[in-house]
Amino acid sequence: MSYTLYDAAILHTKEALQSLSAILKKAESHPNASSFPEAKLAPDMLDLNFQVFFLTDTAQKIVARTTGVEPLTLSRDDCTNFEQYQARIAKVLEVVEKADKATVEKRAAEVVTIGLGPGKSADMKCRDYVQGYGIPNIFFHLTTAYAILRKEGVEIGKQDYITPFMGQYLQ
Structure with missing residues (x-):
């Protein structure tokens, strides 16, 4: 059995969302x-609200780009507390669960346009977007959310982070 674009894009995205949900539940x-949503690692970094927003937004855009559908329009305004975080994660997990493996595999070489900040964009093949932008951003913002919560004193550890990724493979 070979490792596919679907595995890289959809399965890792799903597991990252489950990991985020788990660490947020503990927090x-x-x-x-109540002070965690505005917590940051450093003064010039973005807060927990942004980490949750950007991870979930990137997750649903990975699905949209690899399946050829329009992405959702998600607002940062409704991603500011734990209840909203979990609702957002659940909504995006629904999108992820609907991703069709055959469609994702067929679109590997399709070119997609991605935003790289205000007034900046780039064209990439789907597989390159997933490998070089989508998944790295998912893991960056998941790890940053984890680090913010650790810094704030939440008792979470590596097992809380990694179990959603490896739990299904344990025998």
Whole structure:
């Protein structure tokens, strides 16, 4: 069995969303949880709200670009607390679950346009977008959310982060 674009794009995205959900659930019960949405690792970095927003937005755009459908329009305004985080993750997981493997595989060489900030864009093949932009961004923002929560004193560890990725493979 070979490793496919679907495996790289859709399965890793699903697992990352599940990991994010798990660490946020643990954080929600912390006594200082109400301060976490605005928490940052450093003054010049973006806060937890942004990490959740960007990870979920990137996740649904990976699905849109690899299946050829229009992405959802997600707002940062409704991604500002734990209840909204979990609702957003659930909504995006629904999108991810609907991704058709055959469609993703057929679109590997299709060219997609991606945004790279205000007024900037680039064209990439789907497989290159997933490998060079989509998945690295998913993991960057997942790891940053994890690090913010650790910095704020949430008792989470590597197992909380990694179990959604490896749990299904344990015998």
